[in-house]
Amino acid sequence: MPPLTAFEARVLDHIRRHDLLHPEEGVLAAVSGGPDSVALLSALLALRDETGTERLIIFHFDHGLRGAESSEDKAFVMNLGSTFQVPVVVKTADVGAYRKARGVSMEMAARDCRLAALDEAKRSCGLDKVALGHNANDQAEEVLLRLFRGTGPAGLSGMRPATAGGCIRPLLFAPRRDILAYLKEKGLTYREDSTNQIPGHCLRNRIRLEILPRLEAVFHPRITETLCRHAELATAEESFWSEEVSRLWEEVKCKGSTGETALSVARLRCHGPAVRRRLIRHAVGLQRGHLGGLYAHHVESVMKLIERQHSGRSVDLPGGLKARLEGDRLEFAAAEPQQAVPFDFKIPETGSFEFPSLQARLVLKAEPNPPSGTAHGSPLEVCMDADRIRWPLTVRSWRPGDRFRPLGLGGSKKLQDFFVDARIPRSLRPRIPILCDAEKICWIVGRRLDERVAVSRGTSKVIRAAWISRDWNSRGSERLPSG
Template sequence: MSATPKSLPARAAEYIRKNSLISNRDHVLAAVSGGPDSVALLSILVNLKDTLGIERISVIHFDHRLRGDESDGDREFVRALARTAGLDFRCGAADVRAFARSRKISLEMAARECRRSFFTGTAAELNAGKIALGHTADDQAEEVILRILRGTGPAGIQGMSPSTAEGIIRPLLFVTRDAVLEYLQERGMEYRQDSTNFAPSCQRNFLRLKVFPLLREAFHPQIAQTIARCADLAREEESLWASQIRTLWGDICLELSEGLCALDFGPMKQLHPALARRMLRLAIDKVKGNLSGVGMVHLEALIELVSSGKTGKSIRIPGGIEATRHGAKLLISSKECAAPKDPLDDVLDVHGPGNYLFGKLGFEFRFCEETKTCCGPDSGAECIRMDSGKLKWPLQFRYRRTGDRFRPFGMTGSKKLQDFFTDCMVPREKRQKVPLLCDSEKICWVVGMRIDDRVKVEAHTRQILVVKLLRLPRNGEF
């Protein structure tokens, strides 16, 4: 005798626990449109309230103002559902069509943004930790196929996640739409039908109404669950990749601020393409806040930019993002955040004694008459001495340029700066970051390494210039 199949609420409880979607004493917002999936979601959450230790359930509904009286009917239907269940009800609304025009985005994307904004705002207002959405395995399958058709990479195949960092959860992602309808029918529960769901002009509707029926007939009835399981496997794979990216991120990300992410070009070039793509996705996400519109074509273009090493070349990414090669950095920035100058162009004039800041380093310049009161030997490390009379003022801090030469302390002939770096085993990707102190004729000091022999202090030196590399306070001020 076979065991009695588990009820949908019991299966949902297992899925919720397995994926840690709800914690004890959570306040859960149930997003209810009035359609079958969201009505079933609300019913199941109410059914499992005590089982899962949910402290409070509130119902939220969003009116997109796209269907006139039909939208009004949906709102009142959901309000009545909440009233019958004795639950708090909150409703939001927006002119989604106008929003789409103003942002120059699709109606579907505009609806999603407006809806999410209301959901997250209400969650913050009510101090609710979770926002439950009614997506099913069919929705997951449609999402995966759409992403593939739009040119997604491996990361996109994972589809929608059971939970997000913003507290959004999808407790029904494991179950088919047919199972949801059967659940509602068994309980005699009513629901609303959105007429726009039957317009095949929408890509998602075309898949639902035309493509998936053919796939079920040609392959097998559970095709949606098969694709959804593929998404689950992809999500597990991406979790492993993400842990590797987090390990590498600290070594590759040079700067991260609002609207700007700078990646170290050298290490990026050494990454396997699979890691490089994911590193770029993470950088774009940190600047843009999402990966909407970013597909394989954009990631491949960025990989090509990294491989080619063409300084100054830029690539535009959907959402007002631009990626540019600047010296030893790959800059990913928003339109609102102008890309900084190429480090090759950064200069700072030094006209005399005082404290100076160049890049992230501080320097103290002072004159000294007595050799004994000056700093130690001319090591070229953190404190150096130079014969002031041998300098052509003003001095200038800059970074290396093509063809730079200097005469390292203790040598009689000049040497290419590039060869000096090679001899000192300075990694190629670090060389652009070494500041140079120059006068109008020559490099006087390769900061932290060596002074030029032509500016060394000798017995007949009358005035000594002492330059000390400072350890700056946390705020970067002297």
């Protein structure tokens, strides 16, 4: 092996300092073809002996949004894999349909589909980590973006070098200029995304192309490094707060009904505002499974509930969540939907089927199984082995006693227990569509596929199922349609 370059040595130091990789782990490298991802791939390959990486696979996601450019990006990445003798997995998704179904921005839709596809590829390839090419400039942009959107102190920590889900960012320390210099030193070419040069394409572009250069010119020529250093300090603070909140949680939590999280107001009021805010965020995170869309003004609304002590009052939170004050209890639960009516629709064959009462549509297509096993990244779209399906199909609401075999579990499970483990509020369960064939449950829509219809290497034909709903909230927290 040739000696490491200075840049590769810095990447290795970052990996070791943040404990990003361990010997014999398998890594999925996300490669778009841009400079950051090409540098990431090159550095990971150069460091394989030092990190002990057992398997390295390239992942490319084709958003299908830029016509010929998208196809050329894919061909470039495939050629990279051939040049470096690294396997390539390519996934795609109908980002436009996902955006329409979820009512989110195109940037958010692309991100959600890409991350879902990454996670699926990581699991199907049996790998341990997903390596992303975010750099120091991306970190500075993220900190400013969160600040402009009204994030609290936790959000100012920006992106983490590693996440609990196995994502790592080996280049997060490196300014873009160092990455470009490394590529030049290695003689490596890369692709440029033309949309990255359009300020109005998204807010992140405006920050990159207009705001950060202005800050560098007027305030500080090394503003990127300053913002990244701030993010590191905030991350250290968050490590302390994480331990502190875990310790205090047992003190303030109350026993809640199924599907809700409850806190003692009296015990909350024993702590200062900073601690209360952290505990409120923790409660929302437990209830929803994430903090996406939760901003400082949401937390402050809950703080006012506590201060004014108006029992029976409530505030709306993102994801269809409500915070309600009931006596000495602060309860976090899904907003009360209209009473659900059981539904049961027969599906005799493939095609497109409208369900007006559900404000939704199901599209079923028979397709040959692609050689790569490519499946769309949206949780509202799955591929099923056509030979394992017994027609006719049914879309129905759940029934007491329902059981299925969740993909990846290795056994059967009561649907009610699955809902409880997934923290799905009782009030929402009757509204979740279930796709069944003549013998069994096939798919809990948006949640989990049944392993009995999962695509395998021996699959020759697939049924691709897409659920398109006007009332499905983003990031897995449902406002499922009323019956």
